[in-house]
Amino acid sequence: MPSQQKALYLESKGGQLVVNFTEVPTPGPGELLVKVEAAALNPIDWQVQTLGVFIERYPCILGIDGAGTVVQLGAGVTSFVVGDRIAFQGALDPVQKSLNGTFSQYTTTAAHLAAKIPANIQLDRAASIPVALPTAALVLYNEDPSTQSVRLTPPWVEGGRGKYYSKSALILGGSSSIGQYVIQLARLSGFSPIIATASPHNREYLESLGATSVIDRNLPSAQLQVEATKLADGLFDLVYDAVSLPDTLPLANALTAPEGDLVVVSPSGLPQSDETSKKVHLARGLLATPTNRVVGASLLANIPNLFEGGDIEPNRIEILSGGLSAVASGLERLKSKQVSGTKLVVLPQETI
Ligand SMILES: NC(=O)c1ccc[n+]([C@@H]2O[C@H](COP(=O)([O-])OP(=O)(O)OC[C@H]3O[C@@H](n4cnc5c(N)ncnc54)[C@H](OP(=O)(O)O)[C@@H]3O)[C@@H](O)[C@H]2O)c1
Structure with a gap:
C-alpha cells in the first residue's frame, strides 16, 4: 500500500482544479479504504466548482460517483472483505457543507453506504451507479412517512415486480444518467406505456432499456404534449422530470394526471402556482x-x-x-451540454 496518492483538489470557492499529492487515508471504524478505479462526472461537480454552491469547506476533493476495490477494512467491518469490488458515493455532508469526494486514487467510505458490484459489471461502468440509480429509485420506493416519495413497492421485493402494469409513466430527459435508470425501474415495476423524451439519436438505446416510445425532446412544447398524450391515451400516472429545466417543468406539470405523481430533481422545479391534487416529490x-x-x-x-x-x-x-487531469475538461463539456446519453468517467490510477 503506498503512503502517498494523487487527488484532485478544488482549493477555494470558484478556484481551479489541481492534482496534488496527499496521504492515503486510514479507514476509521465501520469504514472501507478503497482503491478508486473509476470515478464518474456529475453536473453537481461543475456546479460546485464554477457556481461555488453546496460546499463551504476548502480545499475539498470533488467527485460523488466512485467504483473501486476494497484494500483495507476499518474496525468492526464484517460485511466486506479485502478485494471486494464496490460502488459508493463521495462523502458529501450537506450540513457541514464539506466534500471528501471520489476524484482521488484512494479514499474511505462508510461500509453501510457501499454496494458490491458483481463480476459481470466492469468498474468503469459501475461508476455510473452510485448517484444516478439512488436518485432514480429512492424517490419512487421510499416508504419513510416523513419524506416525499411515490411510495411504490420496489421491484426487488416480493410483489413489486410488474405491480404497476395498469399505470403510465413519462420520463422527461430519458437519456440523462438518472433518466436511463428511471426507465429501467419503470420497466421492472411494470409501467405501461413508458414514454421518454430525448434527442432522436438516443431513441434506439432508450427503447432497449424499456421505453415503449421516445419522443424528440426538441419538438415545440405544445406538439410534445399532444404526442405524449396521444401515446398514453391521456395524462400520466407518473411523470419523472429527470432534468427539471425551465422548458421541461411546465410540460411535466401539464402532463401529470390530476391524482398523479410528479418527480423533479431540482428544488427550483417544484411547481408553486399550480395548486392541484398532484403529488409533487423532490428526488x-x-x-x-x-x-x-x-x-x-x-x-x-x-x-x-x-x-x-x-x-x-x-x-x-x-x-x-x-486520469484525474481530465476531469476539468470533462466538466466543461457537461456544463456546455455537450454530453448526450453517456456518463463521462475518469480512471484515477491513470493520473500522470
Ligand atoms: N436531486 C438529486 O438528488 C440529484 C442528484 C443527482 C443529479 N441531480 C440533478 O439531476 C439532473 C440530471 O443529472 P444527470 O447526471 O442525470 O444529467 P446528464 O446525464 O448530464 O444529462 C444529460 C442529458 O440531459 C438531456 N437533456 C438536456 N436538456 C433536455 C431537455 N430539455 N429535455 C429532455 N432531455 C434533456 C440530454 O438529452 P439528449 O442528449 O438526448 O438531448 C442529455 O442526454 C441535473 O440537473 C443534476 O444536477 C439531482
Whole structure:
C-alpha cells in the first residue's frame, strides 16, 4: 500500500482544479479504504466548482460517483472483505457543507453506504451507479412517512415486480444518467406505456432499456404534449422530470394526471402556482440522508442481483484519458451540454 496518492483538489470557492499529492487515508471504524478505479462526472461537480454552491469547506476533493476495490477494512467491518469490488458515493455532508469526494486514487467510505458490484459489471461502468440509480429509485420506493416519495413497492421485493402494469409513466430527459435508470425501474415495476423524451439519436438505446416510445425532446412544447398524450391515451400516472429545466417543468406539470405523481430533481422545479391534487416529490439521491437509510440499504443490498441478472444495466460511458487531469475538461463539456446519453468517467490510477 503506498503512503502517498494523487487527488484532485478544488482549493477555494470558484478556484481551479489541481492534482496534488496527499496521504492515503486510514479507514476509521465501520469504514472501507478503497482503491478508486473509476470515478464518474456529475453536473453537481461543475456546479460546485464554477457556481461555488453546496460546499463551504476548502480545499475539498470533488467527485460523488466512485467504483473501486476494497484494500483495507476499518474496525468492526464484517460485511466486506479485502478485494471486494464496490460502488459508493463521495462523502458529501450537506450540513457541514464539506466534500471528501471520489476524484482521488484512494479514499474511505462508510461500509453501510457501499454496494458490491458483481463480476459481470466492469468498474468503469459501475461508476455510473452510485448517484444516478439512488436518485432514480429512492424517490419512487421510499416508504419513510416523513419524506416525499411515490411510495411504490420496489421491484426487488416480493410483489413489486410488474405491480404497476395498469399505470403510465413519462420520463422527461430519458437519456440523462438518472433518466436511463428511471426507465429501467419503470420497466421492472411494470409501467405501461413508458414514454421518454430525448434527442432522436438516443431513441434506439432508450427503447432497449424499456421505453415503449421516445419522443424528440426538441419538438415545440405544445406538439410534445399532444404526442405524449396521444401515446398514453391521456395524462400520466407518473411523470419523472429527470432534468427539471425551465422548458421541461411546465410540460411535466401539464402532463401529470390530476391524482398523479410528479418527480423533479431540482428544488427550483417544484411547481408553486399550480395548486392541484398532484403529488409533487423532490428526488434526493444522497444515501447518507437519514430518511433514505432504510430504502437505501434495501437498494444497496439488491444491487448485486439487479445487475448480475441483467435487470438493470449501468449507463453507457465514455472514458476520458489522462486520469484525474481530465476531469476539468470533462466538466466543461457537461456544463456546455455537450454530453448526450453517456456518463463521462475518469480512471484515477491513470493520473500522470
Ligand atoms: N436531486 C438529486 O438528488 C440529484 C442528484 C443527482 C443529479 N441531480 C440533478 O439531476 C439532473 C440530471 O443529472 P444527470 O447526471 O442525470 O444529467 P446528464 O446525464 O448530464 O444529462 C444529460 C442529458 O440531459 C438531456 N437533456 C438536456 N436538456 C433536455 C431537455 N430539455 N429535455 C429532455 N432531455 C434533456 C440530454 O438529452 P439528449 O442528449 O438526448 O438531448 C442529455 O442526454 C441535473 O440537473 C443534476 O444536477 C439531482
